[in-house]
Amino acid sequence: MKKVPKVIAVAGKGGVGKTTVGGLLVRYLVEEVNDGPVLAVDVDPNSNFNEVLGVAVKNTIGEARELLKKDVPAGMTKDVWFEYKVHEAIVEQKGFDLLVMGRPEGPGCYCAANAVAKQSIDALKANYAYVVADNEAGMEHMNRLVTQDVDALYVVSDPTQRGLATAARIHQLIGELKLRIGNAYTIVNRIDAKNAPFLEGIAAEKGIALAGTIRNDEALLSNEMEGKTIFDLSRESLALADAYRIFDATVKKNG
Numbered sequence: 001m002k003k004v005p006k007v008i009a010v011a012g013k014g015g016v017g018k019t020t021v022g023g024l025l026v027r028y029l030v031e032e033v034n035d036g037p038v039l040a041v042d043v044d045p046n047s048n049f050n051e052v053l054g055v056a057v058k059n060t061i062g063e064a065r066e067l068l069k070k071d072v073p074a075g076m077t078k079d080v081w082f083e084y085k086v087h088e089a090i091v092e093q094k095g096f097d098l099l100v101m102g103r104p105e106g107p108g109c110y111c112a113a114n115a116v117a118k119q120s121i122d123a124l125k126a127n128y129a130y131v132v133a134d135n136e137a138g139m140e141h142m143n144r145l146v147t148q149d150v151d152a153l154y155v156v157s158d159p160t161q162r163g164l165a166t167a168a169r170i171h172q173l174i175g176e177l178k179l180r181i182g183n184a185y186t187i188v189n190r191i192d193a194k195n196a197p198f199l200e201g202i203a204a205e206k207g208i209a210l211a212g213t214i215r216n217d218e219a220l221l222s223n224e225m226e227g228k229t230i231f232d233l234s235r236e237s238l239a240l241a242d243a244y245r246i247f248d249a250t251v252k253k254n255g
Contacts (some may be wrong), residue, residue: 060102
């Protein structure tokens, strides 16, 4: 019997290391779970998930959507042609594939492009054991109901009161918008161990139960400065160890 795919999303305000946490999650699923292929989806118009994962991208589904406005090849419906272009945009790697939404042409709302992203995920997820979606920063995607029908949502915060306030608001929106999310977890990233008890107290005051914290890690910073991928990060990395500990307790909980 084929296993039902699990969809996991990562959210948070800008600059908190959301995409890096998403990359650590993809590595964890590939190395530690190894339960089938993983589809990494970059839903952020400011795409850099591919850089974290070390993947060169040529085509995006945003570009496919723009092409859809033009004439499609003779003998093909728009739906069939678009599905072909989405599959063409998938970049295959060892243990995982990557699909990038990309930035739509011109200024304005990303609503239509995000709807296309969700449509693409729904069409492809049956081919994978896990889907990891790196969402755009902030809360707009929550208001547009892009982050829904997911088994687990990781809300990433930096070690600040403002970051935790954003995390609390995202949790609040889940209930207000009646999003279909199995479990939502908050992670405080780039934390100094000495500040952990203080921030845990602030989180508790805001009604947030932390899934865990990820320590500030010079090895991770050096890795990023040198243009290396998340797969190049040493197994001795503090951030890697902390992230894996969180995923051990939460990914397995979601099956």
